[in-house]
Amino acid sequence: QVQLVESGGGSVQAGESLRLSCVASGYTSSFYCMAWFRQAPGKEREGVGSTDQDGRTTYADSVKGRFTISRDSANNTLYLQMNSLKPEDSAMYYCGTGARSWTWSRGYYCATEKARYNSWGQGTQVTVSS
16 A cells, blocks of 8 residues: 655745645555646646656646656655646645556556556645736
């Protein structure tokens, strides 16, 4: 079993930055992928981006160029650097862990679909005002 604890959320103005952290503990050798998701009130949880153990990342189109995911595998910590924040980025942010996906065209990769992740943290709130 994996336990995840997110931190770093807060309330900021549009254009400002935040850095989220997620620390994993427990059976940390059980997962290959770590990812960030977010969920706004009344909306589905959506993938923000993912990373594998080798540092390869995938991002949702809505955050490309603004958000950066990094992973400290030695300390089982996942980060999300969020720059140029927009009001539409406001949501509860969650980290998740899960297994790799595979396709003929991409080979092994870490997806951003929530169905591929089976452990979740409690979330950290990000609020961006205009």
